[in-house]
Amino acid sequence: MIDSVGPVVPTSGTLRPVPLTAARLTGGFWGRRQAVNSTDTLAHCFAWMRREGWAGNFTASPTERRGREFADSEIYKLTEALCWDSVRNDHTAEIAELAGLARSAQAPDGYLSTAYGRPGQPPRYHDLNFGHELYCAGHLLQAAAAAARTGASPELVDVARRAADHICTEFADGGNPGVCGHPEIEPGLVELYRVTGEERYLDQARRFVERRGHRSLPEHEFGWAYFQDDVPVRKAEVFRGHAVRALYLAMGAVDVAVETGDGELLSAVQRQFDRTLSRRTYLTGGMGSRHLDESFGDDFVLPADRSYVETCAGVATVMLAHRLLLATGETRYGDIVERVLFNVIATAVADDGRSFFYANTLHQRTPTVIVPTDRPQLRFGGGPRAPWFEVSCCLPNVGRLLASLETYLVTENDAGAQVHQYADLDVTAGGLGLEMRTYYPDEGSVTITVTDPGPAGSSSPARELTLRVPAWAAGATLTENGSTRPVHPGQVRVARRFTPGETLRLDLPVRPRWTFPDPRIDAVRGCVAVEAGPLVMCAESVDLETPSADLDSLAVDTSVAPEDGAVKGWFIPSADRPWPYGSEFESGPRSPRVVPLIPYHRWARRGPTTMRVWLPTTPP
Template structure:
C-alpha cells in the first residue's frame, strides 16, 4: 500500500500527451525529445507553471475541499458534506496530470511525498470493484452510473486515467496507473459489448481510455472508447433544459458535423473521435471530423482561438454568431481545441491544424492566465465595455485566483506542463516543427536547435545536427516569408500556410524570416458583431486596446482607426507593444436616431495596443480587440 512513487522517469523516452500505437501520418516527438528554451515565451510559461501555477493548484484543490472529499470517505461515517461541484475530483486529477508531465520535464521531486499520500488515499477510497468517485460514493442512495447525463463519473474517471498516464510517463509511477486501470476495467466490464450501453453527459473518457490503451496495450480500453463513441448521438440521455446537443447526444458522430452544444464537450469528444481514428483507421470518422472542424474553426471561432459564443449553456452559437463582448470562450474550450487540432495534425499532416493550435495558444489560452501565474480567466471575452458589470464570476473584469467551478486553472497547468509535447513531429523523412519556439528538437536522425525571439521576432535560425528533412511551418499570415539555407537543399519554398522543407546535411543551417509587420484583419461580413471593425495582429499575436493606456477623458469606445495609419513597434514590456494614431469620435447622444451620412471627425490621439495575452494585468477596465474604422 505505501510504496513510494519513484522520483526518476521510468524511461528516457517520455511519450507526449497523445502517443498513437498505430503509425499516424505524423508521429509526435517524445516530449523528452523536446526542450523549450527557458528564455522563450513557451519555455518561460513552463517555468512559471512549475513554480507558480502547479503549486497554486495544489494549494487550492486542498483549500477548496477536493482532497477532503476523498478523505471523508475513509471514515466510518462521513461527517463532512461533499464540497464543490460534483465533478470536483477532476480538479485533483488534472493537477496530478500536470505534476506527472512536470516531473518528466524537469525531473523535480518536490511532489513525491504528496503523491505517495494521495495514492494511499485513492487506494483506500477506491471500492473493491474499482469504482472511484467521491461525489457518488458519498451519497448512500445513489447507485453508481445511474445519472450519467449529470454525474460526470466517466469524465472524472477519464481525468484520473490521463493523470495516471502522465505520472507513469513522466514519473515512472505504477500506483496511480493501477488505480486508473481498475477504474477502466470496471468500465470495460460494466459497459463493454455485453454491458449497459450508457454514455456520459460530458465526453472526456474517450480520449483518456485510448491513451490508457496506448500506455498499457490493453485492447479492451480501446474497445470501450469505441463503444462510447458509437453509442453517442442516439438520444440515450434525457435531453434536459439545454437539449441533447448539450450532451453531444443529438446525432451520431458521423452525422454531427456542425459544431454545436457545450463547446468543451464538443471539442473533447472530437479529440476522442480523432484518437479513435488514429487507432482504427476508420476513414468515415476522419471525414466527419474534417467537416466538424470546418464548422468549428471556419464559422464559429473567435480571432483569439476562443470557442463558444453563449454563456447560457456554454455553447457554440449559430454560424458567425461571434459577439466579442459576450464571448464565452472558455479557457478549457481553447485547450480542448488545441488537443483536437494536435490529433488532426497527426492524422493528416496539414498545417492548418498547427496554425490553429498556435492561434489558441498565443492568444485565448495565454490571456487566460495572469503574469504571476496564479490568477485566471474562465471566460475570455474580446471586449469589455466601459461600465461593464464585472461582478459575476462568469464575466469578471479581472482574472480571479480560483473559481467555484475550477476546471480551467488545473487544465492550464496540465497543458503548460506538457506543452513541449505539442511542438514537433517526425515521419520517415525527418523532423517537422509546428510551433515555432526557441529550443531543441530531436528526431531519430536529426536534431534541430532553434534560436529565435519568436513570436516577438520573426527571425528563426535553425541549426541541424544529423541528416534528414526538416520542415518548418510557415504561418498563413507570413506573406513575404523567406529562407536562407546552408549545407542544405531547399525542397519547398516558405509558402504561407505550408511547410518550408529542407533536406539537411549535418551542420546545416536554415534561416526563416517571417515578416512581422503589424497588420489589420477583418472578419467575414456575416460576423455582424464586428462589422466595420478591424483587429490588429502582428505575427501570430492578436492585439487589443485597453482603457488603461488612454488619456483621461477618452473612452476606448470613442476610438476610430484610419486603415492607412502607420503602426510603430515598441519592443519591451509584454513582448512588443504597438503605437498608432486614432481619431477620437464624440460620444453619441440618443440611443436611436434618424440616419444621416456622417464622416468621422474628432481629435486625434496616439493609442497603445498591447498583446491580448497581456490584457487586464493592470487592474480592471474597458478593452477592445475589434476597433471601428474611421
C-alpha cells in the same frame, strides 16, 4: 506497444510525437511560462484544492464531500500535470500523495467517485447528464497514461486499470447503455489502451463514441446538442453545444479513428472542425460564444463583448488540433495551435501563474475589477483573472498543457523532424539534434542550429527538416548556407545531409497588419482588428489619455498602415440621446488620435481597464 513520454501517442498516423524527454524549452515566451507553471501554478492549484476540500474528498466521509460533482477531475488534471512536469522537476511526493488519494476512495469493484455510490450519497450513474462520473474517470485515465509514460506512479496506473475495467463491465453492450453528459472518458480510455495494450479499453471508447448522438440522455433545457447527443459523431456537420464537451468528444473520436483505422470517423471530425473554424471561431482561436450554456453559438454569432471563450476550450482545441496534425500532417492544424496558444492560453494566466481567466472576452466594456483573493470567485463564467473559481477546471487544465508543451512544438517521422511552433527549444527529433532560438513572436526571426545532423558518412541518409510557415506569413524567407529565398505559407521542407553546427534562419513578417472579418459576422461588422505575426492586438483604456469610456468613441483609419504598438484614428465623441435610434446621428467634432495597441495576451495586467480587439473603421 509503440509508446513515448508525452500525451497522445498514436500507434499510427503521419507524424509521431517527440518524447518530452527529448525536448527542452530553454527560455523565451513559452519557456518562461512553463517555468512559472512548474514552480507556481501547480502548487497554487494543489493548495486551493486542499483548501476547498477537493483533495480531502477522497478520504472524507461520504456526507462531508465538498465542491461540485466534477471536483475529482481537478485532482486528476493536477496529477497529470505533475506527471508531465516530473520529467523536469521532482514531484515524487505530491504524485504519491495524489495516487494514494485516488486509491483510497476506489470501491472494491473499481468504481471511483467521491460524489456517488456511498452511504448517504446519490447512487452511481443515476444522473448521467450531470453526474460527471465518467468525465472524472476519463481524467483519471489520462493522468494514469501520464504516470505510465513518465514512470511517475505505477500505483495510479493500477487504480486507473481497475476503474477502466469497472467501466468496461458496467457499460458493456447489454449492460448500462448510457453515455456521460460530459465526454472525456473516450480519449481517456484510448490513452490507457495505448499504455497498457488492453484492447477492451479501445473497444469501450469506440462504443461510447458510437452511442452518442441518439438522444439517450434525458431531455434538458439546453437541448441534446449541449451534450452532443443530438446527432451521431459520424453524421454531424459542425461542433455544437457545450464547447469543451464538443472538443473532448472530438478528441476521443480522433483517438478511436486512428487506433481502429476508421477513416470515415476521422474525416467526420475533420469536416466538423473545418466548418467550426470557418464559422464558429473567434479571431483569437477561441471557441464557444454563449455564457448561458458555455456553448458554440449559431454560425457567425461571435459577439466580441461577452465572448465566452472558455480557457478549457482553448486547451481542448490545442489537444484536438494536435491529434489531427499527428494523424494527417496538415500544417493548418499547426496554425490553429499557434493561434490558440498565443491568444487564449497565454492570455488566460497571470504573469505569476496564480490567477486566471475562466472566460476570455474580446471586448471589455466596463473596467475590470480586482477580485478578493481570499475566497473562490462564484462568478466563474467571466470576469477578471481570479486565483480560484467555484469551478476551477481551467487552471489545472492549462497546467497539464504547459507541462507537456514541447509535445505540441515539434514532431518527427522516419524522414526527419517537423517544427510546428517557434520557441527556444533544444530537441532531438527525426534523427536530428536541433537548437532553436528566437524572440518570436515579438520578432519574426527564428534560427535553428543543427547540433546533431544524424549519422555521419556518405552512406547515411539525407534528413528532412520541415518548418511550418504560418498562413498569415506572406513574404517569409528562409536563409540557409548564406542564401535567402522566399517561402510560402504552408510549410518549407529542407531535405539534405546537414552539417554539424550549421544554422538555418526563418524570417516571418510579424509587422502589424489589418485583419477584416467575414461580412456575415454581424457583431464586428464595420470593424477591423490588428494582428502582428501570430498575435491578436487590442486597445486598452489605460493607454488612453482620456477616460476609459472613450474606447467606444474611437474609429481607426485603415488607409494608414498600422505601426508597431499603435494605429491612427479619430476620437469621435457621442452624446447620449433619449432614444438611441433615429433617422440620423450627428457625431461630435472628430479629432485625430493615436490608438496605442498591445498584444491581446497582455491585457488586464496593469490595473482596471476597458479593452477592445475589434476597432470601428466607419466613423458614425
